[in-house]
Amino acid sequence: MSHLRVYNSLSRQKEEFKSITPGHVGMYVCGPTVSGESHMGHARPYITFDVVYRYLQHLGYKVRYVRNITDAGHFEEEGREAVDKIASKALLEKLEPMELVQKYTNLFHWAMAQFNNFPPSIEPTATGHIVEQIEMIKQIIDAGYAYESNGSVYFDVKKYATGHDYGKLSGRIIDDLLETTRELEGQEEKRDMADFALWKNASPEHIMRWQSPWGVGYPGWHIECSAMATKYLGAQFDIHGGGMDLLFPHHESEIAQSTICNHVAPVRYWIHNNMITINGRKMGKSYNNVIKLTELFSGEHPILEKAYHPMTVRFFILQTHYRSTLDFSNEALLASEKGLKRLWDAYEHLGKLTREARDAEAGDPELETKVVKLLKEFDEFMNDDFSTAKVLANMFEIVPVINSMKDKLIPVTALSEETFQFLQNRFKTWLEDILGLKGVSEADNSKLQGVMQLLIDIRKEARGRKDFFTSDKIRNQLAEMGILLKDEKGGEMSWEVSSS
């Protein structure tokens, strides 16, 4: 079906992608913990995997994309008082836990829509799958790889490691893990330091709690993803995605749990996106350097000079390979904003260009060859582990060709009819359908368009009379209102709402 090659974190190399069921792909991506507002860092995996989702569909696969909502709450820190993150925040804000969860879920969905991300096929919540998680824990206990201790259940990593490779994904060495000493309270419940919780007993002040065979408690960190992925995608599925910071212990533990329950390695291709950094350091709550998405869109943050459109952020992210770190700065975003505008303006011009028969003899074989080559490389780049940056670079190489056609510096017919159509179709498919970009224009108000047309007509008349006083007055005053008027070749005028 394709020659898609993806970098598999498990093998640490690029592999030919082959789905388990021909024509179908099952993909699971770790979703957000909805105990707080999403920030820039969260934008990266969801945009990255949205493009993966779009591209697989473009290749003809029917994709089931599952992305969870973690609303049951993880521990603040293993062993230490076992504070449920979501519950503690709720007390601070004097909200019901589920009210808080709903608030941040709504905000997350809103942000995803702003980025033009498709919703996943299934978006299961952890709280909605407590039963499945308990079932899975029971299976692991029955298989002899987990034990109960004081109302909690732990996975027996040491035992698992005797017959399986715990650490295969993250490159961790089991002996090191077993020897690691950490000064945490509550460790006495565990047989071994490396063991991780499947179920935790809940203290009385713990609000989010469920009845289980081991008493009242709540599920551990990793079991939700295993349970939901298994339920909706089966014992073995094609792609599991998420941020690199989840490699260990989250994904490593998922493999262990699922392998014991389902007797098969759960995932064929593990795909991990790299981090967004700020001044070279990972953006994250613990570093106190996050820029929330709402701050980004409003510009209300000390390091932001202005508000940025969600599409600018999407473009910014796609200009880098997903496995590289991406350093965030106001300057870098500003550059992306201008770059996207240049690309999108050209794309819009391209849609309006038409071939005129009278220029029929203007063919330019050299240009033709160059354009065709650049367009055909899109597939090649994308098939090489989703190199969106290279696709965009090729588009930029074609931009001057489009602009020259628009300004009639070269005739549209320099390209053959076939190639010209190929160009138009390719840009539309790749820019809109695969990369998921949209225009950022605010100028789609029909009344405003009517008014602008009137002003343009008046200005054209004034210019015809060489009445530059009136002509400049119109342009200057519009500029003060944030509307930019541009005189184009052949006496035409265009306008746009300027971005700042």
Add this chain to the structure above:
RNA sequence: GGUCCUGUGGCCGAGUGGCUAGGCAGAGCUCUGCAAAAGCUCCUACAGCGGUUCGAAUCCGCUCGGGACCUCCA
């Protein structure tokens, strides 16, 4: 301390041993009533030191710098 990644021009970033992306910023020119936009041209870098090779940003070694994970984290 352990495991792993990384160091590209003013900034952000692609880079498969030879053909040395792209964006932003900057300079010049052209077009234009003037602007803006656009076009053309220029700015040609690979942390340092060794090595392999006819040839290395790309492979190997060492040194120095930065980072991630090892604890919730996208």
